[in-house]
């Protein structure tokens with residue numbers, strides 16, 4: 001786990017070919033190295049055993065309801081932004097067994113179940129780091145700790161990457177979460193492609209990051225390297241595809257009966273894609289299963305969403321029956337009530353909910369439309 | 375403690391037998407099922423017929439004849455719990471395509487001796503005729519869901535059969551969305567989950583085998599399908615398959631006729 005970033009970060013510059021050394025060192029230390037790779041026309045996050053499995057030379061075109069990968073002009077490793085998946089699926093998996101029980105002569109015996117592999121996440125973006133920090137608040141720093149999450153998170157090593165270009169639905173700048181990582185990482189990569197030379201500026205952000213950095217060979221980082229990295233980051237900040245209007249929390253709080261909610265309901269499919277791809281959404285449900293002979297039982301926690309009917313089921317029925325109520329719940333929770341609950345916004349500006357909404361509903365555009373009517 | 379096993383009956387109406395076969399297809403678990411219940415009436419598996427009443431009745435097929443209309447009431451009377459299985463029983467099935475056309479025309483086009491054919495003008499779901507305790511969707515049903523429902527019914531707990539969208543299953547299994555990443559037509563956002571994400575895994579959009587999910591905003595999806603390049607006929611056809619007569623799908627397909 002990472003400690004706060006200090007001024008005197010160790011930093012070296014490694015050749016692109018040495019990225020594989022980093023993967024090897026992490027694997028030697030027993031980490032399951034999770035990184036972006038491609039499947040079915042998208043960037044996905046999977047375990048890799050070599051840097052050769054990273055997507056080299058790809059960029060993404062992201063628009064509301066549309067995602068396409070294409071060949072980049074420069075063969076860089078991290079010039080796409082992200083796919084639908086996020087690190088959430090490893091720290092807070094879609095399905096997790098909480099415990100199992102079996103009948104005994106005296107009654108029944110319960111066994112807790114925790115599956116906590118030691119992960120190294122390679123290629124974590126600034127917005128994603130912010131999302132992980134938010135989920136830490138939910139799962140670890142609150143009154144009720146999720147043991148599985150806490151253990152996985154404690155063991156996880158984070159290799160962040162600074163974005164050099166923003167996607168068409170990105171708006172981290174307006175949420176103040178990116179595009180440059182500030183803290184909370186163990187190692188941070190800045191990709192440098194200068195005059196045909198492909199390198200990475202590698203900075204340590206924690207003691208464990210520092211130890212790993214020492215085992216890699218590179219040259220000491222010079223002022224010019226930091227400058228080049230900053231320039232690339234500034235370029236990304238200027239290329240945000242979207243922007244969240246200022247004062248969104250208030251805008252929504254003041255317009256809970258706005259006609260726009262009904263208008264959205266006409267377009268929204270209540271499919272829940274937006275909530276499941278959102279790296280901060282944390283809702284889950286638990287269900288029990290039993291074996292046919294009734295001897296064994298298991299309790300599972302699975303992702304849930306405020307877009308389902310069951311989600312708002314209380315004694316006597318579900319309270320959020322129509323689409324307008326469900327969309328309003330999602331958007332006001334993200335942008336307004338999250339502040340009251342956790343002291344931050346529930347949105348980090350990654351744009352996933354816009355891209356992966358099958359009908360391309362855009363959270364920033366909806367806030368703008370509501371803000372128009374004072 | 376020796377207690378009597380609950381009696382299970384499997385009934386067939388207008389259908390292809392595929393859903394009943396799902397029960398036989400539970401090869402690994404079939405013996406476990408047989409240990410817990412008595413197959414009192416299941417012609418696909420055994421010729422033995424034990425008389426009713428039955429603790430659990432699984433009903434496959436839709437109502438398409440006057441005789442079936444009569445028989446389903448007999449089945450209901452003899453069953454403590456009646457569970458309908460599959461798109462035919464829950465929505466009328468593919469044979470409900472006739473609901474959108476002139477049946478006599480179909481009959482004279484298909485049969486050499488149309489005068490021998492006696493059929494109702496519409497194919498309807500079991501729930502249109504008798505009270506149903508639980509509907510298990512799909513064309514065919516999913517064996518995992520079937521075992522879940524049987525297991526839950528036997529121990530008296532609520533079965534875990536979610537009525538949320540297929541999209542949720544795609545996301546939970548890490549499947550890349552074929553609609554967003556490839557622009558393919560997909561009914562997943564308006565379809566109830568349950569199949570195990572078969573089509574998107576094979577790089578195709580969902581065909582809606584599990585029927586409309588709760589709150590099925592078909593018109594919004596149809597508008598998007600239009601933007602993706604589907605013409606009216608293609609949109610109508612997409613909504614008009616195994617669950618053609620399920621209300622949200624039926625209404626949408628008619629709009630694009």
Ligand code: SF4
Pocket residue numbers: 274277278279280334346347348349350351352353354363
């Ligand atoms: S609400 Fe949308 S843009 Fe904001 S963090 Fe969630 S998925 Fe990303």
Ligand code: SF4
Pocket residue numbers: 275280281282283304305306307329330331333334
């Ligand atoms: S937006 Fe909905 S799914 Fe996401 S955390 Fe809030 S209530 Fe849960």
Ligand code: SF4
Pocket residue numbers: 267268269270271272273274275307356357358359360361
């Ligand atoms: S906003 Fe989009 S992704 Fe979210 S539930 Fe509605 S249609 Fe689905």
Ligand code: SF4
Pocket residue numbers: 273358540541542544545550551552553554560561562563574579580
């Ligand atoms: S492939 Fe279809 S079912 Fe799956 S997420 Fe996309 S739209 Fe939904």
